[in-house]
Amino acid sequence: MSAVSPLDYDSLESQGLLRYLNINIPLRNVYDFIELSRNGIDKRALLHLAKTIDFDLSELAHVLHVSERTIQRYELKKKLSTEASAKALQLAKLYARGESIFGDLERFKRWMELPNVALATKRPKELLDTTFGFQLLNEELIRIEHGIFA
Template sequence: MSYKKKQLSVQEVNEPMAAYLPIGSPVPFYQLLNGVKATSVATDFDILKLSRQGLPKKTLLSLAQKISFTLQELAGVMHISDRTLQRYEDAAIIKTEYAEKAIELARLYSRGQEVFGSMDKFKQWMRTPAHIYKGETPASLLDTSIGFDMIFKELGRIEHGIFA
């Protein structure tokens, strides 16, 4: 038996990237982080640098307010006691591992806003128990990176109309 390999044409290989981009402009995550300018997060390496530098406490508190998290919920996601978080001065730079979680929260919520079309709808979805998460709310999964990943994947399924 002889198999012929299909030769791909240049047109098939060089498809335009625009065909894969979502309709509408994405919501930049840095808008949820007060004080972070668009020019400072142009690439993934810029985001990495921002994470390593840390974020001021006031930026974290602003993020919590924008995504309707209490101080206790934010502290739980970042694996820090709420009392320890309260002790920081507002201008104090919060450590790398906490800044990284805050950046991930901002990225998640801006992605959710993009998929749901509004921040309020996404925040409501995050607080609603879901069968796919064994009756837990998506917000309750944010204490682990695996939980973040599960929510990002579900957002992709929702965006493409694949419901569990």
């Protein structure tokens, strides 16, 4: 039995996450995610993520809690802070999970844009600026995966 719960680590989601960031390193368990966060992801990976999930720089800055100008000033190989890297990884993991559940990234991106009754009529994308928002979205994805709709 693994010490890492299925909610923390899923091989297919991890592969999707890596594709979203355009990085090629093995992520075998949650500790690899922690290490990647600590080491930081670079601006190039962040921009690849933004392009893949259709985020503009302003939206990305809001989620990462860094200024848009700070992101603009970074060199392509400059690493983000641990906190910003962890948020970017959470974002990539959420979208990978959404793609897996919805069967298509475009369908999941549309879902993220539409007001949702189960989320107090907020657009899911609006909730990405806090850890609690990520948690709520992950819980909603679990309900969708199991066919439980609000």
